[in-house]
Amino acid sequence: MTKEIDKHHVHITSESKWFELNLKEAWKYKDLIVLFTKRNFTLTYKQTILGPLWIFINPFITSIMYTLVFGNIANIGTDGIPHLLFYLTGNAIWTFFAGCVNRNSHTFTANANVFGKVYFPRLTVPVSNVLYGAIQFFVQMIMICVFLVYYVLKGVVSPNWMEWLFIPIILIHLGILGMGVGIVVSSLTTKYRDLGFLVSFGVQLWMYGTPIVYPLSQIGDGLLKQAIMINPVTMPIELFRKAVLGQGIIIPQYLMLSWVITIMLAVFGIMLFNRIEKTFMDTV
Amino acid sequence: MSGKRDIAIQLSGVKKMYKLGQIGGGTLRGDLESWWARKRGKEDPNTKIGQKERLKGQTFMALNGIDLTVYQGEALGIIGANGAGKSTMLKLLSRVTAPTEGTIDIYGRIASMLEVGTGFNREMTGRENIYMNGAILGMTKAEIDAKMEDIIDFSEVREFIDTPVKRYSSGMYVKLAFSVAAHLDNEIMIMDEVLAVGDMAFQKKCLTKMREAANKEGRTVLYVSHNMNTIRQLCDRCIVLDQGKIIFDGNVEEAIEMYLGISNTSDTTVLLEYLPREKWVKNDSAIMKRLKIDSDNSYFSFGKSIKAEMIIHGYKYNTDVILKVFLLYNGVAVTTMETSPSIKLEKDQDTEIHFELQLGRLAPAKYTMKLVLCRRNGMGGIEYLDVLMDSYMFEILEPENFHQNQKWSMNNNGFVVGEDIKIFS
Numbered sequence: 001m002t003k004e005i006d007k008h009h010v011h012i013t014s015e016s017k018w019f020e021l022n023l024k025e026a027w028k029y030k031d032l033i034v035l036f037t038k039r040n041f042t043l044t045y046k047q048t049i050l051g052p053l054w055i056f057i058n059p060f061i062t063s064i065m066y067t068l069v070f071g072n073i074a075n076i077g078t079d080g081i082p083h084l085l086f087y088l089t090g091n092a093i094w095t096f097f098a099g100c101v102n103r104n105s106h107t108f109t110a111n112a113n114v115f116g117k118v119y120f121p122r123l124t125v126p127v128s129n130v131l132y133g134a135i136q137f138f139v140q141m142i143m144i145c146v147f148l149v150y151y152v153l154k155g156v157v158s159p160n161w162m163e164w165l166f167i168p169i170i171l172i173h174l175g176i177l178g179m180g181v182g183i184v185v186s187s188l189t190t191k192y193r194d195l196g197f198l199v200s201f202g203v204q205l206w207m208y209g210t211p212i213v214y215p216l217s218q219i220g221d222g223l224l225k226q227a228i229m230i231n232p233v234t235m236p237i238e239l240f241r242k243a244v245l246g247q248g249i250i251i252p253q254y255l256m257l258s259w260v261i262t263i264m265l266a267v268f269g270i271m272l273f274n275r276i277e278k279t280f281m282d283t284v
Numbered sequence: 285m286s287g288k289r290d291i292a293i294q295l296s297g298v299k300k301m302y303k304l305g306q307i308g309g310g311t312l313r314g315d316l317e318s319w320w321a322r323k324r325g326k327e328d329p330n331t332k333i334g335q336k337e338r339l340k341g342q343t344f345m346a347l348n349g350i351d352l353t354v355y356q357g358e359a360l361g362i363i364g365a366n367g368a369g370k371s372t373m374l375k376l377l378s379r380v381t382a383p384t385e386g387t388i389d390i391y392g393r394i395a396s397m398l399e400v401g402t403g404f405n406r407e408m409t410g411r412e413n414i415y416m417n418g419a420i421l422g423m424t425k426a427e428i429d430a431k432m433e434d435i436i437d438f439s440e441v442r443e444f445i446d447t448p449v450k451r452y453s454s455g456m457y458v459k460l461a462f463s464v465a466a467h468l469d470n471e472i473m474i475m476d477e478v479l480a481v482g483d484m485a486f487q488k489k490c491l492t493k494m495r496e497a498a499n500k501e502g503r504t505v506l507y508v509s510h511n512m513n514t515i516r517q518l519c520d521r522c523i524v525l526d527q528g529k530i531i532f533d534g535n536v537e538e539a540i541e542m543y544l545g546i547s548n549t550s551d552t553t554v555l556l557e558y559l560p561r562e563k564w565v566k567n568d569s570a571i572m573k574r575l576k577i578d579s580d581n582s583y584f585s586f587g588k589s590i591k592a593e594m595i596i597h598g599y600k601y602n603t604d605v606i607l608k609v610f611l612l613y614n615g616v617a618v619t620t621m622e623t624s625p626s627i628k629l630e631k632d633q634d635t636e637i638h639f640e641l642q643l644g645r646l647a648p649a650k651y652t653m654k655l656v657l658c659r660r661n662g663m664g665g666i667e668y669l670d671v672l673m674d675s676y677m678f679e680i681l682e683p684e685n686f687h688q689n690q691k692w693s694m695n696n697n698g699f700v701v702g703e704d705i706k707i708f709s
Contacts, residue, residue, distance in 0.1 A: 008390075008391065008392050008393045008471070009389065009390070009391050010379070010388075010389070010390040011387065011388075011389050011390075012376070012379065012382065012383065012387065012388040012389075012390070013382075013383070013386075013387050013388075014382060014383050014384055014385050014386065029419070029422070031419050031423075031424045031425040032419040032420060034425075035415055035416050035419050035425075039405065039408065039412075039416065042405075042407065042408055042412070043405065043407055043408075046407045047407075113402075114402055114403045114420065115380070116375075116380055116398075117378075117380065117396070117398045117399045117402040118378060118380070118396050118398065118402045118403070118420055118421060119378055119379035119380060119394070119396070120420055120421075120422065278381065278382040279381055279382055282302060282381055
């Protein structure tokens, strides 16, 4: 029995380590991650008649609106891709990223009640948020595939099927980036609630700075293009579009830059998160 | 078990400091302004006039140097007045927040129940919540599956297990929540007054379950409560906290006496205003401030009376109030006395009353005093203004040659000593 217990020895001091990614501990709580992910679904679709069908309806309506506003009224080109398909793919991948940022930015404040009463690895919450987004994304991909098959048969689009293998990597990339941004914001909102208001607005703005409702090819060379290229979300999204729709501009340097920013943000986020999680109950 | 007892929890020199007043600026702008002003050596624009620097130096030591060793299989009670640091200590042990100074070593997995039903979600069914709650408390899905039937049986809510918990009564909710926690395999259980809710029968069931966990399964239990009776039933060791320090560690009965004694400035003055209050009482119209017992000690002769003075403060309005004094033995009320005529309270004034409690033929034993201040409301009902559970403890001494010098048993002989039976022929 003693040996069994020694395994669970915990030493608590006042010092907090700057970087401590306790993946082993988080792995022990993998069932909790699964449950949190499931809970997100249960709670999102509670007392709705259509239930999970909303995963399809939501992006579908949004894409139709984009088609009307950006495609038909503003007349923004889509590199010859059918409007609806173009906006559906853009919307699916952006929703995944924005969801990671939005949901994680409320990690501490939304769970203050639970965090204040019991210890479990806090990182399980952001991880389950990303998983939840990923599952939604894959469900949306089913709908996209239906449209895609139709347009491929019509000969309008020619996807790079081999590049579909990159999609998981793209998701991991955007997932880490979104989680990084989200947990930085959530760590700061424990002290400054202002950021909570800023974030949903900021994410909206960010979308317009990312080639979602327009293709990158539509932007003329200049400062604006430079800014859009530096945006770390741009390259993964172009990569995704190139795989699914066969159209996209990939510049390896900027893809590398995006990864560098992603990793830096993630490291910074986890550092901040570790720092905050120990004492945030005293400030929240 | 080996001869040397194994340590479950060790705290050494643990301190926890809280900043008083507003924490952080609250807004980013405010903090940036202050920071910028300090950088330039200017006056902080957010400082209130007359204040040197914003709340600097105004800190509060919730725990002020705690050294404690708890061994495996012990059931440790933690008592102390409100603000003594009990909850802070449990929070540190449950790793919800970190200490400011000192180290804590924990040998074993901790199940902390600082609240019943942590992570319960109203929209999810009982069964889903069992999984959720269990996982938050550190169980894997396989472990929960294995215990599912036991948990449902213990909770007594089998019929409703697949109904969202928002449809549950509060009693059912608590029963389910406690059942999950009680079935954890964790070596250490930390509880903060979770038993305060739920019906008596269920409370008893829980206490028995906890006792078993400590005695038979060798688990360690840390229990905080204001209910001295549950502490007595559950714990085999007890510490008393006062102003962030441990002032007593040892026997449960002595600890309780000590605790009921700390609130006294001298032996016989009880500062009632600092004692813990029942949560359901609003305490906005009147408060019992001080009780002075007219005696050097807390021992009274059989059949005599207790003379006392009390200061009551009225807040809202001039009103007539009634003071009820309950005498409790082991948590059970033995008798209740009330003032007659009623006491006149004046708005924002202290009122001093002198009274005498006739002990009559109450059996010799240790009693605790529960004090209730109430008034009649317009509808003919009673409105409770202030309630104090354990406010004072005293003992009635046996007279000479009492009960043929046999031990008087409260269980067998009763609470009241009957008059001698007269024989006429």
